[in-house]
Amino acid sequence: xxxxxxxxxxxxxxxxxxxxxxxxxxxxxxxxxxxxxxxxxxxxxxxxxxxxxxxxxxxxxxxxxxxxxxxxxxxxxxxxxxxxxxxxxxxxxxxxxxxxxxxxxxxxxxxxxxxxxxxxxxxxxxxxxxxxxxxxxxxxxxxxxxxxxxxxxxxxxxxxxxxxxxxxxxxxxxxxxxxxxxxxxxxxxxxxxxxxxxxxxxxxxxxxxxxxxxxxxxxxxxxxxxxxxxxxxxxxxxxxxxxxxxxxxxxxxxxxxxxxxxxxxxxxxxxxxxxxxxxxxxxxxxxxxxxxxxxxxxxxxxxxxxxxxxxxxxxxxxxxxxxxxxxxxxxxxxxxxxxxxxxxxxx
Amino acid sequence: xxxxxxxxxxxxxxxxxxxxxxxxxxxxxxxxxxxxxxxxxxxxxxxxxxxxxxxxxxxxxxxxxxxxxxxxxxxxxxxxxxxxxxxxxxxxxxxxxxxxxxxxxxxxxxxxxxxxxxxxxxxxxxxxxxxxxxxxxxxxxxxxxxxxxxxxxxxxxxxxxxxxxxxxxxxxxxxxxxxxxxxxxxxxxxxxxxxxxxxxxxxxxxxxxxxxxxxxxxxxxxxx
Numbered sequence: 001x002x003x004x005x006x007x008x009x010x011x012x013x014x015x016x017x018x019x020x021x022x023x024x025x026x027x028x029x030x031x032x033x034x035x036x037x038x039x040x041x042x043x044x045x046x047x048x049x050x051x052x053x054x055x056x057x058x059x060x061x062x063x064x065x066x067x068x069x070x071x072x073x074x075x076x077x078x079x080x081x082x083x084x085x086x087x088x089x090x091x092x093x094x095x096x097x098x099x100x101x102x103x104x105x106x107x108x109x110x111x112x113x114x115x116x117x118x119x120x121x122x123x124x125x126x127x128x129x130x131x132x133x134x135x136x137x138x139x140x141x142x143x144x145x146x147x148x149x150x151x152x153x154x155x156x157x158x159x160x161x162x163x164x165x166x167x168x169x170x171x172x173x174x175x176x177x178x179x180x181x182x183x184x185x186x187x188x189x190x191x192x193x194x195x196x197x198x199x200x201x202x203x204x205x206x207x208x209x210x211x212x213x214x215x216x217x218x219x220x221x222x223x224x225x226x227x228x229x230x231x232x233x234x235x236x237x238x239x240x241x242x243x244x245x246x247x248x249x250x251x252x253x254x255x256x257x258x259x260x261x262x263x264x265x266x267x268x269x270x271x272x273x274x275x276x277x278x279x280x281x282x283x284x285x286x287x288x289x290x291x292x293x294x295x296x297x298x299x300x301x302x303x304x305x306x307x308x309x310x311x312x313x314x315x316x317x318x319x320x321x322x323x324x325x326x327x328x329x330x331x332x333x334x335x336x337x338x339x340x341x342x343x344x345x346x347x
Numbered sequence: 348x349x350x351x352x353x354x355x356x357x358x359x360x361x362x363x364x365x366x367x368x369x370x371x372x373x374x375x376x377x378x379x380x381x382x383x384x385x386x387x388x389x390x391x392x393x394x395x396x397x398x399x400x401x402x403x404x405x406x407x408x409x410x411x412x413x414x415x416x417x418x419x420x421x422x423x424x425x426x427x428x429x430x431x432x433x434x435x436x437x438x439x440x441x442x443x444x445x446x447x448x449x450x451x452x453x454x455x456x457x458x459x460x461x462x463x464x465x466x467x468x469x470x471x472x473x474x475x476x477x478x479x480x481x482x483x484x485x486x487x488x489x490x491x492x493x494x495x496x497x498x499x500x501x502x503x504x505x506x507x508x509x510x511x512x513x514x515x516x517x518x519x520x521x522x523x524x525x526x527x528x529x530x531x532x533x534x535x536x537x538x539x540x541x542x543x544x545x546x547x548x549x550x551x552x553x554x555x556x557x558x559x560x561x562x563x564x565x566x567x568x569x570x571x
Contacts, residue, residue, distance in 0.1 A: 147525070149523070199516075200519070262523075287381045
């Protein structure tokens, strides 16, 4: 029996979760929401997290009906992420560990997502598509590591969506991606956009520049087409959102299918913030149907960054005997998924 | 005529069939219902054309690739040469390691990788970019004295002399090797060494570009 408390704060979400032997006891979260047209900056995000975190720790203990003494281990996100927000979680975790005299464990954020997805869906050994604001990876487990088969070679898919939402001044509440998804439902016209798949890798930066020019012709860098008679085609915001989603999700489904064929697997698990997009889940479902596979997806409680996933991954590590001396309890902005030795999986 | 499905790959379904009385492999890029019809048509056509073109270019450059007998853009079918006794390089590597053990396998794999590297070098010297270099896309076909190496799945290929494209091609292969054959980290070094000898006059520029592409991958910040 391991009872773990996890703190996550690698981006604009700060969350605390408590898990007891695979049973969810608490999962509370607050999101730093910026005005339309603006992204979140490290300093302001850290300030938001500092103000919220202690309340969240108390709320999680109350929800779980536990006392600090009932916990076995305190877990926090070690990376990857933005340093100032990460530090907030790390400092609180270190303090609690000393205060309550409990062991401390730093967890890789991506591993947290994967393990949470496996716990909630019961998927055994799926190909994992991890899509969020900072990451786009196709991952498969082999030989004690989560190996990256394909990834973005420039910006992450969520970053592409967030930045497009900023360009067309969509609200960031509850999240830019959610608002794009809703607006896309009204889109009718499919606009051709670049489609960039390189082997099992994808690239989104060219698509973003292209659609930026369509949304705002004054930003056009390529001024060659200056024929005055030619009227500028008008696209609605809904059409742009629809076409952007259709294009980039098709790319993601394609590289996932490639990884499935290469690894001879027929299960897919989608994790990360973009993973709660229902259109992406639907497209992945159709692809899996065509090859007699199965897709596992989770809802926003567990998909979007949360403390619970850190608690769960930390608990798995703790059971496998992981220890972390206080002087190693730092944070790191770069921490690749395949750096972690997955010694808690027996297969 | 119903055809026996051989395999469902990432790109489409493979059948055994006939073309003008000769047995052949039929690759059907069936309609992917998950994507928008316009996008699907565009991608399917583009990839089929790329595959046919690359096969011709490889033939002209003395590189082994399946010969294309016929293509039909309306039914999304390609009729091509079938190698019945071939296995993929992925299977070959795994089998060699399992049968001969890690130490004995090394020289055998070095021989294989040297040949693979040489062929990729030759492809790039002829400005053929494969676009999807993985060990699943390389066939080992036994012949009288040993084996031939045949590259397949040219759907993502294109013709370009830019060092960027060649660098990305190598990077895709390196990553595929690291994730698929993580126990044999030396494979890519053998390939690259042989590649350098064959890749033509742009050798230095391509390798510099490759390093740059690699660095881009590592430096990429990863924020949750």
